[in-house]
Amino acid sequence: MNGIFKSLDDYQKPGLYEIRLKGHLDDKWTDWFDGLTFTREINGTTILTGPVADQAALHGHLRKVRDLGLPLISVFQVEPKQENLPHGNQHQS
Template sequence: MYELRVAGRIDPHWSGWFADFTVTAQPDGTTTLRGTIADQSELHGVLARIRDLGLTLISVVPAG
């Protein structure tokens, strides 16, 4: 289980890119993605999606 935080809000249009995650808009204007990541390869895939959407990654924290 990981929790990733990005600056800004993820448009619901793009939520399908993060289907395996719970996407939560935070009151401070950031978005939290929480879900299971099996290995480093999958983590890099999620990070690539965040990059491709032009989002700023704030943190990646194992949350399990």
Template sequence: MPTSHKTQPVYRICVQGRLSQTGAAWFEGFTLTMDETTSPLQTCLQGPVMDQAALHGLLSRIRDLGLTLITVQRMDERRVKRSIS
């Protein structure tokens, strides 16, 4: 049974550096933010991930783009609501 969008877990994935427009296109449906307060600069992606297979697919894309993975964090619902508002 497919998981509805409202119940899909939300992940925040941070990589080192700035994503190009081409790289950003690989992550459709995710919010991209740059954290320029870190050294080196980080780009963070945040969005719903359907299941573990989809998460592994995202991590494979990051690897294929040659990006350095910094963090992968599953967000709890309260934190997601706070960051959206």
């Protein structure tokens, strides 16, 4: 392969993700999101950040977001060394 495409194994590895939602989630939901960290911003968004085991687990989190009825703003896979960099330097999934 030419390096553009990832192998199926790459999608089965844990990754660090940032999921942005429109609206604030209360702390009572932290257990439901399997240890993701909640950050509520003053602009009314909630950021869920943390390790996600694989793509199946990511889709599970996204189903939970859907079930809560909060609009999904974005999903980013964040490189551990880039966790605190501005969003322009992260890769969108």
